[in-house]
Amino acid sequence: MQLQEKTNVLRLLAGGLLACLIAVGVSACEKPAEKKAQPRASQEEEAIPTGQLGRNVAPVHYDLDLTIDPRKARFSGHVTIAVNIASPTRRIWLHGRHLTVHEAAVVQNGRRIPASYDEVHPTGVARLDLAAEAAAGSARIEITYDAPFNEALEGLYKVVDGAEPYAFTQFEATSARLAFPGFDEPAFKVPFTITVTAPEDMTVITNTPETRAQPAGPGLVRHHFQETKPLPTYLIAFAVGHLDVVEGKPLPPTAVRDHAVPLRAIATRGKGARLAYVLAHTRPLVETLERYFGVAYPYAKLDLIAVPDFAAGAMENAGAITFREQLLLIDDNSPYQLKRAFKSVAAHELAHQWFGDLVTPKWWDDIWLNESFATWMGNKAVARAFPQDGFENAILNGALRVMAADELASARQIRQPIRSNHDIATAFDGITYQKGAAVLAMFESYLGEEAFRRGIQEHMKRFAHGVADVHDFLDSLAAGSGHPEVKEAFASFLFQPGVPLVVAERLCKAGAAPEVALAQRRFRPIGSQAPAKGLWQIPVCVRAKG
Template sequence: MKQFCTSLLLIFLWMSCASDHKKLILEKGISYELAQYRKQQLSDIVYRLHFSIPKEKDQPIPTTLQVEFTVNDLQNDVFLDFNEATAKLKTITINDKKASINHQKEHIIVAKSLLQLGKNTVAITFDAGETSLNRNKEFLYTLLVPDRASTLFPCFDQPDLKAKYHLTLTTPKDWQVLAGGKLTSSKASQEGFTTHVFNETDLMSTYLFSFVAGKFTEQTQNPGAFDMRFLYRENNPEKIAESVGEVYKIHQNALDFLESYTAVPFPFQKMDFAAIPPFQYGGMEHVGAIQYRQSSLFLDKNATQNRKLGRAKLIAHETSHMWFGDLVTMKWFNDVWMKEVFANFMADKIVNPVYPEVNHTLSFMMSHYPSAYSEDRTKGTNAIRQYLGNLKNAGSLYGRIIYNKAPIMMRQLEYLLGEDVFKSGIQEYIKTYANTNADWNDLVDIFDKKSAGDIKSWSDVWVNASGRPLFYEEIETNEKGNVSKFVIHQKAEDGSDKVWTQSFKIKLIDQRGYQKIIGIKNMGKSFDITAATKDFKPGQVLYNTNGFGYGVFPIYKAAINDYKNIKDEVSRGYQFINLYENMLVGNIAPKETIQVFLEALPQEKNELIFNYISGRIQNIYWTFLSKQSQAAIQTTLEDNLFGLLQSELPQNIKKTLFGAYTTVAISTEGLDHLYQIWQKEMTISNLFLNENDYTNLAMKLAIYQHPKATEILETQQKQISNADRLERFQWLLPSLSNKVQVRDDFMQALLQKENREKESWVQTALNNIHHPIRQKTATKHLRSILETLEEVQLTGDIFFPKGWLASSIGNYSSKEAYVILQDFLAENPDYNPILLKKLQQTTDQLERAQQIKQ
């Protein structure tokens, strides 16, 4: 009996120890389980890095790392993330003892037997990873979001293990440098190099660590708060004169607003920025060293108001991240949307006082709604907040749902709570979680405490569910023709029982011309407006006249031609958006829709609405009209646009109009007009074109097979004054060739990852190859495009998988392309669900076109 009890005790102790010492299962990437464990295992992390950058681009970058950290438990080994070849690792020392390198499944395993509870130091010599180093002949820059820090150096690559960094860069002597810490010293050597030492950085997540190095022009200005350094490679004197001062001013305006709104002073030691020609995104919010795409910042004196607004919002967005994302960071990347929604939401608030002449309600609506709908209407739509089991899939979470639908949701939430309660909640959130991490539920808890509403339940639909509602009417009239019952209902587009609680306004217009505006507040499944419609004789209803509601609303077909006469810009703009969405769900034909837009274009004076209408005209023409319908309307369309170009319109409208004309001017006469404009033989009043415009025009002429295409491209090449833009143009030339074989060879080359280094260039090349005019010769590449997608996700940056698809198969509406897509899906029933969503998003129009064209 005693022996039996002893055995039971041993079994119990073994089971207890086994549960306490749960062994981590190592897998590629950073699993959620590993991240959770490391958060409690490690603390007080400090990285000391020295990158020695050679003069030759193809030479490795020798690097040393010393990482210090506190170990709080030793149940498991410590895993450093390093998603590069083992051969890049040279030596490792653990607590001053040399050790053997144990590199498995993208992790360096630091044996717990060599560690101690408390402070530890691991030193590693290695060659820096190249995946996210973005090396060019004269410059390089890091871009490490979301999990790319581990492709550059060994680290604990998860957002809730914030650390401080000591960085040293040795570079060629004539290079400028920028990083998260202040530059404290630069010492030149006789070998032609300079060693730059930076101050210890503020606390930050690994994805926010960065540096830029290369041949840049440098400016330092103090726009009001402190000195800010600006690196750029732009050499156009006009753009520099027009842009540099504005860039500083917009940053300062954003800082002033955010300090006031959050009640938290600027939280970091500095804020510098760099403009990089081939940058993958509009911008990236690195602590102390924001990176921008150069063309987004440098505008000439003739830039449209839309371009200027875009620049202002971009800068305000990245500056907002200093508080929303950098100071308070999400715990796990499933809440990456939080930093993006607040950056977008705050950017819209910041821009208002900068451009008082702009209708900002309209600007918000035109910026967010069409873009959000473009993903939310597809089979590949997703909730704002998504599941993420492994950080290697974090890039797939990015998209228009988090950038565009989430701000719409946040505006509804602010209205539900009231502006003062909302602002108070945000201030508490920032102060409570400063320099740490928080998730959406933490913020919901704050809002729930400050309000009487059930924000959690509201959030379950708006944030945790996908899709959008379709609204419909239930109307009954009496013997006099007056309304006896008027109820507005909503149903989920996907057939589920979701209900979006939201508010918006409608305008009733009865048969006698009487008008009445009704506010729909916190609508659930239905909203009864019968009492408000007494004596109303149904004529039409204009829905969402304040641009606040979200979904597809009813249209009155007999009245759609009157949309152009609506005086209120917000209402007019939304009726056009809603008309297009109704076309896509089959409530109205493309021919009718494009005709409404064509008739509205001549009298539309608002640039934002004009830009939307012209974009929809181009989209309907190339995607949803049959070849016969295209042929029937082409001459009229081209003539109308050219006639408008020659009329008296503001220059911002003219620039948008010219862009639309260049997309449809494919007739002999149209090509001749484009050629004369490119040759500067034809001038159009109030149309001002810059070097980039002429370059794009030359590319269009080549795609449209102008007889002098070869000569045009050769001449344009000589006229490009900027070395970076010239390099891009020369790289794109094979995609513009009139020889099918040259284009085919180039397309095949893009299937190899080493030829996709500059992703924005690749997307332009794909658009050139897969332009509708060239699709007869390009359709054969679609299968390989689809088969390469998984590799593109592994090797590309976060937006590139969708960009890869949107620039290729996303340009198609043909039956042949649809068959290729369906065959691929049928042959891959267990296809990566994350990539499947991207594929469904980018081929939504291809699928809809099959029904709509019929």
């Protein structure tokens, strides 16, 4: 916050305070509601990890081998998960939802241990019970299964467009478990090797470039893809069907990247001609982000995928970003506001390639480390890349809107505890996106843009291709900026709700220098029952005249 002293007018939160993206389907990375089901039994429920899984068994690598034919009602797969087992066990907790498992086993030291698979909670918590104890050390979980294409635009789902079937995915936050069994939490961030068998006349897209294809029986082709960088399950993506794939000019090397990056835009059949605009306007955003972070775009390719039926506005899958097709299908007759919307949403999703993808939150209570940062950095990048389009006040405008929600008694804090899978969806709201972005802008203003940038770059370097939480970020910001005091001040805005109201009074006494007295309390609407207490450590600058 800045206090500008001409007439003692207090300017709260320079750069914008709080903001509101009360997303009704167009906010990035939002997940639709899950179907309800009944738990098994109350006695069994007590032991079911409905929040975070334990860490006794942890993945180190996935081999996903899927067969996806959008013309059919179901798909199938064989998953091999290399794991580390900390202590001997006959039970492994993992995730899977609506999967029909035909065979499951744990393979260790040349021994194959049969296992039974059981989905024990409606949120998709599953259990493997082993026929014999698995020892501590390395092992492989092998599961063969099939499942229905989802009908609610989550998981691996089917779309019919122009009478043709397609398969697309939306896995954030907990819907990868609808497509394959695994450890469906962000902390379990490991490489994936992906193989997809599909009809020979269909195209298959995933996170990495295709390395080879081979016949796989009558009318089928088996597509092999480059191993991914370490990724959480929610950032894996697939698109299968008669797709138009339009090759853009590769993103050329930059000062921080010594190689070109393939750039493509993808749509359902017959729509590829309308992808030229987005291909022409992606490079400035990527290069702006690379300059800010001082870190090269982290993935082997960049695909922009137009999805006809999509519950979110867009999704930041690493190297394979999905969008509502309305945001990508732009031509000369498209309205200016649509072109502007593409630039804004694309900036947000591209910022996620660093915030969220390169560095991932350990758990969903730190989803603000994804969404607040992508909102703040996306707005910053789009304003720099396209200065003529009027994005410079986006954070401030959103901040003013979200205050209406943040001043209520029901407002929640930015870093909200997530104790179960049911709580996750509540974290995707304006408090996370826009208030979080505005608080970042406030502390950037306090520290200075370059000092703040050094803190961000420190964080990217410390946790590249890894996971981090709020304490890791605050440590990075303090170390990189050289301002250790920022940790406690920042935390005061993360761990409590509300808008601070600061009152300034000038005190003038004869023969003495003028003083400014500051007092704070939580701002409340007239008649509000919200508690008035609250203490924020607010950066204050005073400028005196005369």
